[in-house]
Amino acid sequence: MTQIEHEIVDSLRRIVRSIDLYSRSLSREYELTWPQLAALRELERLKKCPVGRLAAEMYVGAPTVTGIVDRLERNGLVKRIREEDDRRKVLVALTDEGRRLLSRNPYLLDEGVCRQLADLPERQQKQMLTSLNRLVSMMEAEQGNGSGGNGD
Template sequence: MKRYDEVLVALRRIIRATDLHSKQLSKTSGLTAPQLLILQTLRHNDDMTVGEVARKVSLSQATVTTIIDRLEKRGYAVRERGSSDKRKVYVHLTEEAHKALMNAPRPLQESFIRQFQDLQEWEQTMILSSLERVAYMMDAQHIDASPVLDVGALDRIGNNSPTEHSSGNP
């Protein structure tokens, strides 16, 4: 096997592992990985605006707004105007969200982060550099992404419809 084939196989394994975990997460909790990330962020940080959430999870404000809209429709989040500054709108979790978070499985990236942090500094730097180069080679440096391992559109509805996961694109 040529070296580039080995690289493509490794990339496909990463995409497949992410896809399988994403489907399992959606099946067991009814949430997508980005939804879970935003819920966890809101649980650990009180009084956040959509913009603050977006910065914290490294996604665009438009993407986070769409995800929060869906969480709100499911009864997991509410928006409230600030009492001191009426221009600011804060996002808060509902009791339903707290229950969902208690039962939700751990995100795939938690295991990755633990193992990555166990590596030597030079190994971490090499992996980061290599993956950034791969992203550039795939013309993916401009794609909106957050530190969450998931496939498909980040603001999709978490209902396992076949079109959501059919592209195989992270």
């Protein structure tokens, strides 16, 4: 491994550690895991959707999202709704309590990181996104799950 490759791997480890530490603070402050918050934020964006769509948007498998939704539903943050046209189809949506929690502004990343990203010039944001997407593609190809994996 070259020095630069080692530094890239080290940076990835540090990112994973930072996300883990932030996830722990979310758990303490909001009694949420990072994946639960990610699901709530996706539902905020999508309004309501089937579990399969939510799973695709989160890049995890439907069984994983079903477990997340079950816990969020038990906590009163989401609800399952049967479609009017086809009662077999079940959608997931935020409850008022879920919207209230999100209005308290728990971010998917530390708020300071979000501000710093927003402060970057658009050109640098695009470069960072391109580099991260390329890294994700390489990792998915190596794992043999170019579709985003199942998250299990």
